[in-house]
Amino acid sequence: MDKILIIDDNPAVGQALGLLLKLNGLDAESALTPQAGLKRLAEGGISLVIQDMNFTADTTSGEEGKALFFAIRERCPDIPIILLTAWTELEMAVNLVKAGAADYLGKPWDDAKLIATVQNLLELAELSQQQAMARDRHHQRQTKLAANFDLAGLVYQSDAMQRLVEMAVQVAKADVPVLITGPNGAGKEKIAEIIQRNSQVAAGPFVRVNAGALPLDLMEAELFGAEPGAYTGLNKTRIGRFEAADGGTLFLDEIGNLSLSGQMKLLRVLQTGEFERLGSTQTRKVRVRLISATNTDLPAAIGQGQFREDLYYRLNVIELSLPPLRERREDILPLARHFLAGRPLSLDACRMLEAYDWPGNVRELENCLKRAMLLALDHRIEGTDLNLPAPRQSRPRPAFEPDEQQLRDVLAQAPSLAEAARLLGLSRQALYRRLEKYGISPP
Numbered sequence: 447m448d449k450i451l452i453i454d455d456n457p458a459v460g461q462a463l464g465l466l467l468k469l470n471g472l473d474a475e476s477a478l479t480p481q482a483g484l485k486r487l488a489e490g491g492i493s494l495v496i497q498d499m500n501f502t503a504d505t506t507s508g509e510e511g512k513a514l515f516f517a518i519r520e521r522c523p524d525i526p527i528i529l530l531t532a533w534t535e536l537e538m539a540v541n542l543v544k545a546g547a548a549d550y551l552g553k554p555w556d557d558a559k560l561i562a563t564v565q566n567l568l569e570l571a572e573l574s575q576q577q578a579m580a581r582d583r584h585h586q587r588q589t590k591l592a593a594n595f596d597l598a599g600l601v602y603q604s605d606a607m608q609r610l611v612e613m614a615v616q617v618a619k620a621d622v623p624v625l626i627t628g629p630n631g632a633g634k635e636k637i638a639e640i641i642q643r644n645s646q647v648a649a650g651p652f653v654r655v656n657a658g659a660l661p662l663d664l665m666e667a668e669l670f671g672a673e674p675g676a677y678t679g680l681n682k683t684r685i686g687r688f689e690a691a692d693g694g695t696l697f698l699d700e701i702g703n704l705s706l707s708g709q710m711k712l713l714r715v716l717q718t719g720e721f722e723r724l725g726s727t728q729t730r731k732v733r734v735r736l737i738s739a740t741n742t743d744l745p746a747a748i749g750q751g752q753f754r755e756d757l758y759y760r761l762n763v764i765e766l767s768l769p770p771l772r773e774r775r776e777d778i779l780p781l782a783r784h785f786l787a788g789r790p791l792s793l794d795a796c797r798m799l800e801a802y803d804w805p806g807n808v809r810e811l812e813n814c815l816k817r818a819m820l821l822a823l824d825h826r827i828e829g830t831d832l833n834l835p836a837p838r839q840s841r842p843r844p845a846f847e848p849d850e851q852q853l854r855d856v857l858a859q860a861p862s863l864a865e866a867a868r869l870l871g872l873s874r875q876a877l878y879r880r881l882e883k884y885g886i887s888p889p
């Protein structure tokens with residue numbers, strides 16, 4: 447449970463505040479001198495401090511309080527501090543809030559306001575602690591993965607992608623077929639690349655075939671090869687992609703488009719490694735790691751008799767399912783920065799990118815930013831350069847947590863700190879806390 451430390455030389459204040467907090471379900475302890483307060487803080491377990499500004503009889507300068515405030519800040523930079531001030535100390539209180547105090551309350555305090563302030567601060571502190579912990583955890587996992595595997599330049603931030611990439615590098619080593627499913631432009635080919643690069647046959651050929659790119663009858667010749675005369679116009683031997691991929695990896699994209707007879711031949715290669723070139727009776731044998739991908743619903747295609755069920759179960763021994771970008775919005779801004787390669791982005795543009803649903807997923811995001819870079823010529827990319835449709839219905843904005851670069855961008859643009867805070871949707875104190883956290887000095 448959260449414990450609040452009250453530091454005030456007047457025991458009556460500690461008692462009254464302690465009782466008030468207790469009545470509101472909060473736990474408090476008090477200390478009568480700055481030294482005792484600092485000692486108690488060092489023992490740990492304190493979530494918030496309420497401190498007086500004067501500790502010696504007849505002093506009113508507030509200097510003791512100021513010194514205490516900075517001493518606490520130095521030792522425990524994340525603990526919110528509320529200052530209890532007399533009206534004569536208003537200016538100092540405001541300056542200390544600028545220096546990172548959470549808030550100040552005039553003596554005599556208003557009970558309801560004090561409780562509301564304390565509860566708010568505790569909630570906020572817990573939230574930012576959770577966010578920081580999640581970011582740290584994520585960062586560690588990502589760094590570890592990138593150190594041990596070739597991630598083919600994949601950019602991601604979401605937990606969903608983290609799990610998917612962990613699974614991809616894990617199955618990469620095994621000699622089993624992998625099926626990658628997911629909507630258009632979500633990054634299926636990128637995941638296939640990661641699997642290939644971390645597989646035991648990474649040094650072998652990596653052959654890519656798009657089963658949707660050729661007419662059905664030519665596809666079989668493309669995959670399995672053909673002898674001269676196997677079809678009109680063919681006058682020399684055509685080496686199929688399976689042969690070309692021998693000892694390596696074949697990436698078969700849009701597998702849902704393969705003809706039924708092509709599917710039958712594919713099933714046989716998967717089972718035995720054997721096939722014949724079109725127009726030949728000579729059976730050939732290859733060892734190929736197959737990675738396939740589709741954006742169609744294969745179980746539905748099976749239901750309609752368009753896809754062989756036995757082939758499906760062969761292909762999807764391992765299925766990696768890529769979520770659409772709108773279901774992993776944390777990836778949007780990191781991807782945007784990657785595609786922009788250093789071109790600055792306004793906060794407004796960031797918010798629009800994050801709020802949009804991206805039916806064309808990462809490819810649509812990439813194209814949108816390429817266009818915006820052209821439109822914006824040499825200036826910063828604004829929301830209007832993105833040319834995104836207005837949201838169909840207003841829905842609550844996702845909670846926005848600016849990162850260090852965004853903080854710097856906004857500070858550089860905003861005429862005042864108050865305006866910067868407003869643009870970021872943060873209170874002034876919350877902005878100060880973030881500046882402090884990243885070691886950015888306010889302009």
Ligand SMILES: Nc1ncnc2c1ncn2[C@@H]1O[C@H](COP(=O)(O)OP(=O)(O)OP(=O)(O)O)[C@@H](O)[C@H]1O
Pocket residue numbers: 599600601602628629630631632633634635636637699741781784808809812
């Ligand atoms: N996480 C990512 N990090 C970096 N680049 C990405 C990422 N995801 C996708 N891309 C890029 O976005 C584009 C589309 O990705 P990709 O071709 O892998 O998608 P796809 O799912 O295979 O699409 P389609 O269904 O249209 O074949 C590519 O240029 C790819 O490099």
Ligand SMILES: [Mg+2]
Pocket residue numbers: 634635699
């Ligand atoms: Mg693709």
